Amino acid sequence: MRNKDFGVRDGEVAIELPEQPDAGLYFIGRIRTPWKERKDCPKNGRESDAVCTVELDPRWRDGLKDVETCSHLVLFYWMDKAPRNLVRQVPGHYGAQRGTFALRSPARPNPIAMSVVRLLNLEGARLSVIGLDCLDGTPLIDIKPYFASTDSVPEAVVGWHKRKD
Ligand SMILES: C[S@@+](CC[C@H](N)C(=O)[O-])C[C@H]1O[C@@H](n2cnc3c(N)ncnc32)[C@H](O)[C@@H]1O
Numbered sequence: 412m413r414n415k416d417f418g419v420r421d422g423e424v425a426i427e428l429p430e431q432p433d434a435g436l437y438f439i440g441r442i443r444t445p446w447k448e449r450k451d452c453p454k455n456g457r458e459s460d461a462v463c464t465v466e467l468d469p470r471w472r473d474g475l476k477d478v479e480t481c482s483h484l485v486l487f488y489w490m491d492k493a494p495r496n497l498v499r500q501v502p503g504h505y506g507a508q509r510g511t512f513a514l515r516s517p518a519r520p521n522p523i524a525m526s527v528v529r530l531l532n533l534e535g536a537r538l539s540v541i542g543l544d545c546l547d548g549t550p551l552i553d554i555k556p557y558f559a560s561t562d563s564v565p566e567a568v569v570g571w572h573k574r575k576d
Pocket residue numbers: 449450452453454455456489490491492493515516517523524525526544545546549
């Protein structure tokens with residue numbers, strides 16, 4: 412990944428990271444997508460209807476029992492190319508400075524991303540899905556069923572997103 416793809420922009424603020432992480436995690440698979448460079452990636456999972464493949468490490472395959480009954484899943488993935496030390500960011504497509512925790516940017520202390528995807532097919536340890544926005548080869552960290560009954564909050568707002576400042 413070239414530095415210009417994830418370098419600190421004017422107006423962004425970085426901090427010193429703690430010396431040690433507090434926990435470890437397991438990458439449980441890799442996500443195969445058509446996008447090799449950040450500039451080609453959709454900004455969010457709704458921007459593309461490309462079919463992507465989740466390659467689950469076969470050791471976790473038994474955990475997929477009943478997943479085929481789900482129409483939609485929440486995928487959690489690790490934005491392995493993103494910086495982890497930014498607290499204020501200036502997203503290129505908005506141009507205003509925002510706090511990291513008010514953004515869906517991949518740059519965050521723990522670069523966890525999520526998307527609600529539509530499950531098209533499950534064969535062995537491979538899932539075909541629509542609704543992703545990550546680079547090819549991005550590590551997968553979890554899969555959960557999407558419950559429209561509890562996960563959907565239709566009246567939710569992100570105030571700054573409506574403002575034009
Ligand atoms: C704005 S984030 C949204 C991620 C996720 N849908 C979320 O809301 O948590 C999506 C962007 O992250 C960047 N990205 C994709 N894969 C990445 C990776 N492996 N490491 C770092 N950044 C990545 C691309 O610029 C992509 O457009």
